[in-house]
Amino acid sequence: MDIDNFEDILNEVTDAAESGSYQLALTYLSQAGQYSNNPVLQSYRAYCAAGLTADRRKVKEALRLCQDSMQRDSSNSTHYLLQGRILLLMGDRKNAIKVFQTGLKVEPNPKIIAEIKRIGMRKTNIFEKLDRDHPLNLYLGKLLSRVGLR
Numbered sequence: 001m002d003i004d005n006f007e008d009i010l011n012e013v014t015d016a017a018e019s020g021s022y023q024l025a026l027t028y029l030s031q032a033g034q035y036s037n038n039p040v041l042q043s044y045r046a047y048c049a050a051g052l053t054a055d056r057r058k059v060k061e062a063l064r065l066c067q068d069s070m071q072r073d074s075s076n077s078t079h080y081l082l083q084g085r086i087l088l089l090m091g092d093r094k095n096a097i098k099v100f101q102t103g104l105k106v107e108p109n110p111k112i113i114a115e116i117k118r119i120g121m122r123k124t125n126i127f128e129k130l131d132r133d134h135p136l137n138l139y140l141g142k143l144l145s146r147v148g149l150r
Contacts, residue, residue: 006032007027009032009035009041010024010040010041012028013041013044014024014044015128016028017044017047022047022049022051023053025044026027026045026052029044029048034114040076040078040079042065042066042069043069043070043078043083044064044068046063046065047063047085047086049061050063050089051063051089054093059090060090063086063087063090066082066083066086067083070083070139074106074148075106075107076106076107077103077104077109077112078105078109079104080099080102080103080109081100081109081111081115083099084096084097084100084112085115087099093119096119097116097119097121101116123150126141126144
């Protein structure tokens with residue numbers, strides 16, 4: 001396999017995973033051959049496996065595999081995107097948002113931005129010690145937004 005073929009496999013895997021065709025993506029991943037240990041492909045394998053199963057233990061295993069890939073290649077925001085999506089599959093929205101934010105700090109990624117917009121992310125509280133619906137947070141947040149300071 002040459003590098004062009006690797007890029008082709010990566011593009012096919014990405015397209016299939018983005019469209020929700022996890023089984024097709026896993027089929028492309030099985031054709032990766034010598035590149036099967038590539039961290040990005042490992043993260044996609046974990047994400048697709050998590051997308052295909054309802055078993056919580058298997059989803060946690062997929063999360064661990066994605067985290068291992070992220071440690072091997074922490075400068076690629078794709079790992080953060082896929083880990084955040086796995087966390088969303090687990091129902092852990094709060095940690096998914098944290099992972100997405102960390103991924104954006106590593107590298108701007110339009111797919112992460114789209115995920116954040118899709119799930120909806122609130123701004124942080126003005127006074128973090130107070131509840132979100134506390135009048136000080138509500139009214140001061142609205143005031144600062146109108147003035148353009150938030």
